[in-house]
Amino acid sequence: MKTAFIGLGSMGGGAALSALRAGLDVTGVDPSERARAAFGNRAVARGSDLDPGQDAVVVLTVNAAQAEAALFGPEGAAQRVAPGGVVVCSATMAPADARRLAAEAASRGLLYLDAPVSGGAAAAREGRMTVMASGSDAAFAAAKPVLDAIAGKIWSLGSEPGQGAAMKVVHQLLAGVHIAAAAEAMALALRSGLDPHTVYGVVTSAAGNSWMFENRMAHVLVGDDTPLSAGDIFVKDLGLVEGMAREAALPVPLAAQALQLFVAQRALGHGGRDDAFVLRVWQALAGFALPGEPGGAEPVKPGPK
Structure with missing residues (x-):
């Protein structure tokens, strides 16, 4: 499963490594050269540099503005996601922003899982984060291999983005x-x-x-x-x-x-x-x-x- 992780900080980098250990085909995305080097696997500076046909994109940026730019900006990753692929957005944001990003993903033919995480850097490295997610059954199903790789506990909070x-x-x-x-x-x-x-x-x-x-x-x-x-x-x-x-x-x-x-x-x-x-x-x-x-x-x- 071709999976991109956007944001290779203490949480994102650890989660990306957990997914890599689980056998996913992982590429990291981060503008920081230091973060890319620390990841130690394939990593690019921009979402637009990803190979086409990504099955999933996991977003672990600081806020909604960064998530939106990383996904849907001129150099965003959405253009590299396969039709029907899933965006797993784990940035902390207001519910209204999650609903807005989900609508943008849907307009591009992509699934969207509103999936914030918690647990700290150690849990991210060990693949045992807590995920609090909401989205359609199809989005949950598409994201399951990724969630299984990075999470110790997955909470399903409903079918509508914004609840997570x-x-x-x-x-x-x-x-x-x-x-x-x-x-x-x-x-x-x-x-x-x-x-x-x-x-x-x-x-x-x-x-x-x-x-x-x-x-x-x-x-x-x-x-x-x-x-x-x-x-x-x-x-x-x-x-x-x-x-x-x-x-x-x-x-x-x-x-x-x-x-x-x-x-x-x-x-x-x-x-x-x-x-x-x-x-x-x-x-x-x-x-x-x-x-x-x-x-x-x-x-x-x-x-x-």
């Missing part, structure tokens, strides 16, 4: 709030003189733990702000939460506060760094040292992320 996108926005409300809460807890611990490694051990063995605390505060303990998921991503995603909530006439005060914290991370010049380091917002206010910084705890030895 809505589910991902709801998920990102939780993810953003949990990261902000984890950072706030670690900030209080550091300000109070507690050892961050001990704090991490206690929390991850007790009822206050969350997946985000365990995953993201591990980055802090290593002292590594390499952006596996940048703070700016949550400026975008929590903005989508607020937009969807406004349309639903539903207040989301926790999401709104978390959004402002990630905006503050950006204002401090760290929006492009790892989202765990929204912790630097509190650091700027209170002046404590993080692991690996002068006066801070010794960082732990880096491990797999």
Whole structure:
């Protein structure tokens, strides 16, 4: 099955490698020469550079605008997809954008699966992402070999594009709030003189733990702000939460506060760094040292992320 993966970042690159291991005929697409080199398989800079007759195109870009350009722009991949092929769009976007892209795909004779993903870089590399998808039975059937290769759990959320996108926005409300809460807890611990490694051990063995605390505060303990998921991503995603909530006439005060914290991370010049380091917002206010910084705890030895 000829399959293109557009976007070879921490999630897209891992998912593409999972598909390659599963035996799919995979070509990566990314404008970054570094990302293409890291993929280590066939990779091109633009969708229009793909071989014709692609059976599936998986889109793992940052947002709807990038997805639209990568698929339907002058150098987009849609022109290289075989008639009746499937677009699996995994970018996080508003439901209205998912419906609009699905309509454009249909006008070109292509199937469309609205299929956001979650699970982190490790899950992508191991082919066990969670996929929250909506689309026609035909789109699900066409995408099945790809989904089986990259996903540990596939949720079918309905027949209409937009439902998968809505589910991902709801998920990102939780993810953003949990990261902000984890950072706030670690900030209080550091300000109070507690050892961050001990704090991490206690929390991850007790009822206050969350997946985000365990995953993201591990980055802090290593002292590594390499952006596996940048703070700016949550400026975008929590903005989508607020937009969807406004349309639903539903207040989301926790999401709104978390959004402002990630905006503050950006204002401090760290929006492009790892989202765990929204912790630097509190650091700027209170002046404590993080692991690996002068006066801070010794960082732990880096491990797999």
